Amino acid sequence: MARMDAEVAVVGLGAWGSATLWRLAAEGVDAIGFDRFTPGHSLGSSHGGSRMFRITCLEHPGLVPLARRSRELWSQLEDSAGEQLFFPTGGLLIGPKDGHIAGGTLRASRTHDIKVRTLSARALAFRFPRHTAVPDHHMGVWEPSAGIIRPERAVQAAVRLAAEAGARVYPDTRIIAMKKVPGGVLLRTAERAVRVRQVVVTVGSWLSSLVPGLPLETLRMPITWFRPLEADRAFDLDRFPVFMRELDDGRVVWGNGAEGGFDVKLGLEERGQVSKPIDPDDSDRSVTPDDWADLSRLLPAKIPGLEPLPAKVAVCMLTRTPDGQFVIGRPGGDPRVVVAGGDNAHGFKHATGIGEALADIVRGGTTKVDLDFLAPDRFR
Ligand SMILES: Cc1cc2nc3c(=O)[nH]c(=O)nc-3n(C[C@H](O)[C@H](O)[C@H](O)COP(=O)(O)OP(=O)(O)OC[C@H]3O[C@@H](n4cnc5c(N)ncnc54)[C@H](O)[C@@H]3O)c2cc1C
Incomplete structure (x- = not known):
């Protein structure tokens, strides 16, 4: 088998990808992260100074446990980063x-x-x-229990902690193509090819450009x-x-x-x-x-x-997405690719819980919170 450049690549280091890279690196997984811009930028979905956090997720009953777990992880991120990111205002x-x-x-x-x-x-x-x-x-x-979270600083903190835990981070590096190969995935930047066993695609609004076929x-x-x-x-x-x-x-x-x-x-x-x-x-x-x-x-x-x-x-x-819910999981059950997208403008509060769940999926474990209702294959 060809040599791997890393076990896992996280493509897209916005809210969801930065949290995923943080959790993977914290669990000791050999991970590499790419973002086409500098994490914390204002060209995607995770900027504007504040995001609302609430537990009362009226969007789906299955999101309440995810919000509760995310709240714990926001505190953990703050403690590890040594800065306040969550402001409990009600x-x-x-x-x-x-x-x-x-x-x-x-x-x-x-x-x-x-x-x-x-x-x-x-x-x-x-x-x-x-x-x-x-x-x-x-x-x-x-x-x-509601409050606001600082989106740009949260993204930057998660990326920084991931790097401190051993993840390799490539800002301003766009993945221009992604090809499944035996035993892994080949990612191409403008300069080089990177071979990994699994890829987590968290490119937000750009998801269809790398993973076509989802109704986004x-x-x-x-x-x-x-x-x-x-x-x-x-x-x-x-x-x-x-x-x-x-x-x-x-x-x-x-x-x-x-x-x-x-x-x-x-x-x-x-x-x-x-x-x-x-x-x-x-x-x-x-x-x-x-x-x-x-x-x-x-x-x-x-x-x-x-x-x-x-x-x-x-x-x-x-x-x-057509049903207003996120898309999280392995399209077609492929063991090489995990996606997370379709935020429907209510996904920031869940970023830490989603990052943990994606890391669990990558490591072949079950997620702490049941996310089956968000499976990408529900649209088939
Ligand atoms: C105006 C507005 C208000 C909102 N308010 C709230 C709120 O109050 N509470 C709440 O919970 N949610 C809210 N949301 C939703 C929340 O902000 C999003 O769910 C969340 O930011 C999504 O994060 P993401 O990581 O999926 O996307 P992003 O943060 O956009 O991250 C995707 C990343 O992928 C990178 N990327 C893209 N293509 C490539 C590529 N080919 N190669 C490498 N990198 C790539 C991008 O540069 C980007 O950094 C709001 C959304 C909007 C738009």
């Missing part, structure tokens, strides 16, 4: 009582015995004064930061904590208060007009008024007190 899920966001959160909390507190629209406005415009037939669900769609998703009309402590993170708010028309505004030098961060869920399918390699990253127009229009009525024009805009990408 979080608000707001909307119609029987709606997707507040209603779904309440259902998830009851099914999985997650501590939450419900707030009427009046109680919500009293405790969180910038959520005054919530109508009476809506409610708030307060999840004390990449979408553009802007992030916007707004300033208060006048100095206003009620828009600070402690009084305007991370939230998702469903409106009567089904759109969802999400965000968090000003903190750490950032203004008030807001976004509008993908059903907004600007969220159109894109080719991740052919994406115009410049922003246009389309990126904030819908959100700006609804702010005065829904979250009054903010400047109508954003102070800053960034563009992010998400990858959608």
